[in-house]
Amino acid sequence: MNPSFYIVDDDKSIRKVLKNIIDQYNLGDVIGEAEDGIRAMEDIKNLRPQIVLIDLLLPGMDGIAIVCALKDMDLHTNYIMISQVTSKEMVSKAYTKGVEFYINKPINVVEVVSIINKVKEKLKMKEVIHSFEKAIHSMHVLKEYTGGREMNVTTEKDRIKKILSQLGILGEAGSNDIVEMILILLEQKEEVRGRLLNQKISELFAMLNQRYREDYEITTNVAAIEQRIRRAINKALKNIANLGIEDYGNDTFIKYGNTIFDFKEVRNQMDHIRGKSNYGGKISVRKFIEGIMMEMKNES
Template sequence: MSNTFFIIDDDINIRKMLAHIISKNDLGKVVSELDNGLHAEKEILFYNPDIVLIDLLLPVKDGIQIIKDVKEEGYKGKFIMISQVEDEHMISRAYENGIVFFISKPINMTEAVNVIKGVCHSIELERSVELIKNAVGRINNDNVSMPKLSIDDEITRIFTEIGIIGESGVRDLTKLIHAAISFKNQHESQQYQLQDFYREIEPSLHVKAVEQRIRRAILKALENIAALGHDDYYNSKFVEYSTALFDFKQVKQEMRYIENSKEERGKINIRKFVEGVISKLNI
């Protein structure tokens, strides 16, 4: 099935370049374009594209707010953000609000093609999974329900897929995720402090020791995901977890380190990782 695209950028040359990439590589069809954020929400909801390519800094209304608004209205498509902004806080906000990839300006053609192909591949996988679920549902009839995995089972599944199930910090990391879930259930509008959770996880140990064990486990996950992407940019686990659990810029930095050990390693954000895992849980 061909994917549909919506491009929002105030630079006409960027819009033309992205449309050319989509057309030349037979990735789908561009259904519409906009050069500002004024009517972006209504247009996205009207066309309901599979993928929105959107600039962060737009006239009238910025890209992050547009993403937030349309997701609240029930839009389920994918967002790829394109921007020259390098502020890590703003990029982190974009990921938190639902983008799946971030492409930096000036646009590198090879990177853009690989990213868009990767997201298209992810959509195809999701469609295949949905078809299988529907087929299984029809076979089992509506009266038969599949057993629901526990939170611990789901966390174990994720940790297995990203290759850290055997790491020494996994037990602490699992406790941290449970603590964050509990806090969010009790205090919906408040931000938690990781340091408070570290004290609860292992009272007999210094907070820094607990944090270091957790950090080492997440760094190993970053290393594993970057290795998957380095070998195969379309690897389903790489596509699923590289942006959900990490800042993609740091994943790319780790991939550069794999190619050249003189490069700096990628960095991890413990809160983003924890929130990413929680977003993947069926709770």
């Protein structure tokens, strides 16, 4: 497990120390940093890091206020507060508002590593629980009969989610983006759909961003949407490759290994997992989306 980190502190040297600790002890990947609360809010909403290390006292917006606001957005992010403030009342307030742990300044390497590892264990446990939940959900989605009665998947959204469930990415942040993107394509005339997929996939990202803004009143940006989608597709590639390693005759591996991915890239990912290659497989958003739409067409 290699969680993503975002660091918020107005002291550049503190940010550098924390980044060095995370890198040196292989605790995860730092995907962003900020020195003030306003910028941090926007970045965290878009990047959706798994762990945020945040100073209590910040210019623009203090750490507790940021955590409160982000918690309301249900980003599934874990927050570690960093501060010189030792007031029991303030620390208690931080925990009450959603902070997972509290690190005292000056920074102590042992304390930082210990606390981050505790949060990583919590994330690992959440992932295990989530895997069970997804497995149970998949059983319900994929089960054709319940009590002798056939289940009817009536909407296009349900059919897309069924495929994402089979790929093991229904719970990923980018899965909702993938669903909405395919729904947008299905709404287009065939010639427009072909143009978006073959020439203007960047335009499709922009259309999805516009839908979020106008229909759902969600503020995001094209880069964040593309990043979430690529992460979800990468996870699907890893899942398919692992299935192939465990059982080359696995039905899901056979079904999707050459339709939503280039099979050469699936083999590259399998070699990477086995330790035979330093590089994993590459993904194509276009092929992935086209593959899902083809599967939907074949099942209709």
